[in-house]
Amino acid sequence: MHICFLTTGNIRHIATMKRAIGLANHMADLGWEVSIVAMDCSDNRAQIRQSCDARVILRTFDDSSAFLEVVQKTRILRSMSVDVLYLCSYSFRNRVWQPAVPRRMRMVVEHSELFSSIQGVSLLKRMIAAYFERLSLSVSDDIVCASQYLYDHYTRKKGVNGPRVHYLPYGYAESLKTDPPCLLEKLRKDYDGQYNVVYMGSLIRDYGLFLMLEAFRQLKGTKKSFYLHLLGSGPDEAAAKKFVQDNELSSHVGFAGYVPESHLSSWFHLADAFLAPLSDTVQDHARCPSKTYMYLAFGKPILTCRIGESAQLFEDPKLFFQPDNPTDLAARLQVLAESPDCILPPVSAHSWLERARSLSHMLLQPHG
Numbered sequence: 001m002h003i004c005f006l007t008t009g010n011i012r013h014i015a016t017m018k019r020a021i022g023l024a025n026h027m028a029d030l031g032w033e034v035s036i037v038a039m040d041c042s043d044n045r046a047q048i049r050q051s052c053d054a055r056v057i058l059r060t061f062d063d064s065s066a067f068l069e070v071v072q073k074t075r076i077l078r079s080m081s082v083d084v085l086y087l088c089s090y091s092f093r094n095r096v097w098q099p100a101v102p103r104r105m106r107m108v109v110e111h112s113e114l115f116s117s118i119q120g121v122s123l124l125k126r127m128i129a130a131y132f133e134r135l136s137l138s139v140s141d142d143i144v145c146a147s148q149y150l151y152d153h154y155t156r157k158k159g160v161n162g163p164r165v166h167y168l169p170y171g172y173a174e175s176l177k178t179d180p181p182c183l184l185e186k187l188r189k190d191y192d193g194q195y196n197v198v199y200m201g202s203l204i205r206d207y208g209l210f211l212m213l214e215a216f217r218q219l220k221g222t223k224k225s226f227y228l229h230l231l232g233s234g235p236d237e238a239a240a241k242k243f244v245q246d247n248e249l250s251s252h253v254g255f256a257g258y259v260p261e262s263h264l265s266s267w268f269h270l271a272d273a274f275l276a277p278l279s280d281t282v283q284d285h286a287r288c289p290s291k292t293y294m295y296l297a298f299g300k301p302i303l304t305c306r307i308g309e310s311a312q313l314f315e316d317p318k319l320f321f322q323p324d325n326p327t328d329l330a331a332r333l334q335v336l337a338e339s340p341d342c343i344l345p346p347v348s349a350h351s352w353l354e355r356a357r358s359l360s361h362m363l364l365q366p367h368g
Contacts (some may be wrong), residue, residue: 208277
């Protein structure tokens with residue numbers, strides 16, 4: 001059986017490819033032939049080389065207009081014998097023209113967010129997203145949902161004769177914990193004596209960026225020295241740097257920029273705690289922050305909110321702060337710094353290996 005993961009964009013900016021990369025080797029271990037179709041760029045090639053072995057076939061397309069991207073992907077699929085086409089997202093770019101592909105493939109569409117609900121984007125973009133969200137129910141044999149919220153949403157929407165809907169959150173790569181922490185010695189030297197808090201992800205206001213900065217502004221001058229490491233980039237990075245400058249936080253907040261996965265273990269070993277802020281919005285109830293499962297592998301406190309997948313994953317009240325409340329976040333960090341013990345879910349249940357076993361079992365069941 002041959003499964004092909006169809007992706008779009010640069011992994012530095014579009015995280016949905018993480019599913020394909022995380023699952024690929026494990027699906028091959030389970031007896032699948034595995035291909036990934038990805039845009040040809042240095043970031044994608046480097047990440048796939050690092051994460052996937054020689055059994056995983058990489059087919060690339062050139063960066064182009066949305067229409068030409070679909071044409072390229074259709075040509076690639078025409079040249080392959082694929083049993084399962086797994087679309088890591090469904091949009092105008094990330095699809096193929098099915099009548100031009102001679103072999104009937106089982107179509108699996110993944111939803112990792114409800115883009116049509118995001119108020120910060122234009123009405124036109126939300127309308128287009130809503131169209132593809134509805135269309136996915138008619139073109140797919142299976143819908144894979146990365147969150148319980150999305151599972152409930154698409155189960156309601158699919159009707160009696162719609163596709164099968166499955167719940168499959170993100171996972172973590174076992175190699176993340178075992179990768180040599182090549183930068184750790186330098187990081188420990190540079191940040192010795194600090195209580196190091198790590199956030200990895202896009203630097204976007206809607207993802208809690210200024211919530212975190214305000215919490216660390218309030219922590220400035222406390223007895224313990226707290227330091228926030230922001231791993232990533234994003235559209236609000238410049239405004240965040242101005243906030244840090246205006247509030248004299250340069251000794252408490254650092255911008256590491258995009259960090260390749262090969263270096264993440266160093267930063268995660270350095271961390272005393274991790275941050276995964278969420279808001280009480282449809283957007284955050286629906287999405288599955290992949291960072292949370294990566295943090296989990298290191299067995300350290302993860303401060304988050306009782307929203308969406310975090311509410312599904314964590315039980316210890318010590319790990320939750322009130323959404324959009326920087327004062328509560330600052331207070332929770334002080335508590336954790338004094339008493340770091342907390343209860344975390346069993347990490348082995350959330351590896352990409354376990355996710356691959358679930359996906360393989362699902363795909364080997366007969367479908368309509």
